[in-house]
Amino acid sequence: MDNDFIAPDGHPRCKWCGGAAEFLPYHDNEWGFPVDDDQRLFEKLCLESFQSGLSWRTILNKRDNFRAAFHRFDFHQVASFNEDDVQRLLQDAGIIRHRGKIEATINNAQRAKEMVEQEGSLAAFFWRYEPTELATPQTQTTSPESVAMAKELKKRGWKFFGPTTAFAFMQAMGLLNDHSLNCITRERLEQSRQQFQRPG
Numbered sequence: 001m002d003n004d005f006i007a008p009d010g011h012p013r014c015k016w017c018g019g020a021a022e023f024l025p026y027h028d029n030e031w032g033f034p035v036d037d038d039q040r041l042f043e044k045l046c047l048e049s050f051q052s053g054l055s056w057r058t059i060l061n062k063r064d065n066f067r068a069a070f071h072r073f074d075f076h077q078v079a080s081f082n083e084d085d086v087q088r089l090l091q092d093a094g095i096i097r098h099r100g101k102i103e104a105t106i107n108n109a110q111r112a113k114e115m116v117e118q119e120g121s122l123a124a125f126f127w128r129y130e131p132t133e134l135a136t137p138q139t140q141t142t143s144p145e146s147v148a149m150a151k152e153l154k155k156r157g158w159k160f161f162g163p164t165t166a167f168a169f170m171q172a173m174g175l176l177n178d179h180s181l182n183c184i185t186r187e188r189l190e191q192s193r194q195q196f197q198r199p200g
Helices: 015-019 023-029 038-051 056-069 083-090 099-119 122-129 144-155 163-172 184-195
Strands: 004-006 012-014
Touching: 004 015, 012 015, 012 023, 012 184, 015 023, 023 056, 038 056, 038 099, 038 122, 038 163, 083 099, 099 122, 122 144, 122 163, 144 163
Parallel strands: none
Antiparallel strands: 004 012
16 A cells, blocks of 8 residues: 555545646546547547646646647647748647647647548547556556557657657546555446447
8 A cells, every 4th residue: 555645534545646746637537548539539639648747636737728839639620720820839837838749749749730641530440459467556667568659650750759658648548547555536438448349
């Protein structure tokens, strides 16, 4: 239990939940639950890229601002952003004003459109990387699957998305259950993963 956070309800959660009050609802209701919605997958890809070098708390607290700035991460709309949009976003104090990351998001929206044409959906592509062998929860920051995913995305022209970012994305989107062994959410998430229909 040393590695767990005891929440106000008296039940153990993953240790990182104790880092900030806003982490607990995110942990209990989102983190690790399987996602096959392309817009939500794209949003997480973008936010993970924006987080590079920053804390997830910073991104989580700005998530609604990001959604407003990027049309709720509808990649069909973001793909058509131009330099005027880049300038608008660089003036938006509600998000991370980093030209490289903003331009990467627009580029990745264009790549996402291509991927849907080639694969049928983003979900069909990403769920191919669901791991078959798992390490002890929260003991790794990359995996063979995250390395392979990042390599393939780079080949397809995606930017700001390396193996560590890919692994964090996989953890959050439910491609593996990385909740700590004592975490009360772990079993509920496992049931959700068992009922989940993998996109094909």
